[in-house]
Amino acid sequence: MWQVAYNHSSTSAASTCSQFVAMTVLLEGAADFSPEHCNEICALLNSGDVLSAEVPQGLANLALQIEQSGRAEAFRKQDPQGAMSWLKANLTQVYYNVLQFLDEHGHRAIMEFDMYTKPWVLVPEELMKILQNMRITKQEVQSTKTDAEIIAALTTPKKSSTRKVLAWVLPLCRRTVRHRESTKAHVILGVHKLRLAAIRLGALLTRRWYLPQQDLVFFFRAAELADYISTRDPALLRKAIQRHQYYSSWCKLKFAELNTGWIQPLPAHVPTLTTGGVRLEATAVCGGDVVARACVVKDLSEINQLQQGDILITYATDIGWSPYFPLLSGIVTELGGLISHGAVIAREYGLPCIVGATHATDMFHTGDMVRLVGSKGVIEKVLVETSADAES
Structure with a gap:
């Protein structure tokens, strides 16, 4: 496991290095990095084939199978605790496909590096809740562009030599992102095996009256x-x-991204808003312009507020959020960079996305109508005029 962790550190460093090289080349000596530059770097970093993307793709495929069966409404009426049994009795093939999904990805979860976290394979009812909320009528397939097409679509390079260098850097960028995702997946699998061992130990200690409850073994x-x-x-x-x-x-x-000395949590701070409206600028990681309802999730317990087509606003995402991505029309995170999990998946699915949006979870509220302009790194609250307002 430690060798895998070392490899993950190495591939993360390689991803950062390739990203830095691409950014330096794209700037062509300019002193400032514009949103346009950032948007085009994101196109270069899009690997087109990462393990993290397999999770939302797999969930979307399962949801589509349920829709096409004609039993979707009956499935949604089931208690999540008994939904797996209902699938086994009524949609046998979907049931076995869910088991295959859990076998491949069931060890992934939100806060998956925490051994106390319960991944999907241990709480399949959480997966059932997600499938019950998904509404997919057709399988959406993102078109994959060739390296030449990506380079040709760039607008900021002014020199032909820049495009030639970027054509050489592009395969490196895409390969290092894929390797980073792959090595992280192996680290998480190692964590899960330790988790299962701890659960087994906790059960034995509880049975022999060492512990009043088995989860205490994690503490x-x-x-x-x-x-x-x-x-x-x-x-x-x-x-x-x-x-x-x-x-x-x-x-x-919450903690600062960079710390020196004794680590202290960040103090609670709510930004002061002016009467001019709510507008926030951050780092663009995937272009697109969308107006939709905001869903602000500060804690996982609030995820039940998420609706199809929402713009998710949260502190950060990891692969445990992946099942919710097919429900979204955009993503905003307070933490993250160009190759953070949210950014990688947003590019795979073509979802407008910005990261580094400090205080976004305090400035916006669930139910707000917001406009997310991914190419410019902007999210703002908007007012939608109703037909009644227009007539008056």
Whole structure:
């Protein structure tokens, strides 16, 4: 596992290096990096084939199969806890396709590096909730452009030599993004195997009256757990219980992207808004212009507010958010860069996306009608005129 982690670090460095080279070449000596430059770098970084994209594609395919079966409404009426059993009895092929999906991607989840997180394979009812909310009438396939077509579509390069260098850099950019995603997937699989071992250990310790509940096994340090099994020291158990109690509030803490010295959480801060409206500029990672309802998700418990066609506004995304991507018309994150997970998937699906939108989750609210201009890195609140307003 450590070798895989080392490889992931190496491929992440290679992705950053190729990104830096491409940005430097594209600037052609200019001092400032414009939104147009950023948008074109994103086109260069689009790998066209990443593991993260397989998850939303697989979910969309399952949802399409359910729609085409003619039993979609009956499926949506099922309790998520019993939806898998209903599929087995009524849509057998879809049921086996869901099992195959869980076998391939079930170890992925939101906050997937946290061993305490329950991935989809352990809570398949969460996957059922997503499938019940999806409305897909046809399989959307993103057209894949050739390297020559991508280079030809660039508008900012002024020199022919720039395009020649970019044609050489482009395969490197795309390959390093793919490798970065692949090595991360192997690291997460290693984490999941450790998670399963910890769950098994927790169940055994609970059965033998070492622990009052098996999830507490995740809140010991490794050395503490070894000592506790040997001594049953109640002080160590109290520590684990206390950490379990604080876990939900600790998960809500935010930290700076760069830290030196003792790491401190960022102070709570709500930006001051003017009467001129709500408008925010950030880093463009995928172009497009869309007006839609905003869904602000500060905590995963709020994800049930998400509706088909919403623009998701959240702090950050990882592959655990992938099942929701087919529902979206745009993505805005407070954290992230040009090759962050949200940016990579947005480009794969052609979703307008901006990242680094600081305080976006405080400035906008679920239900706001917003306009997201991905090519310019702008999101703003808008008023939609109704027919009644127009007549008056």
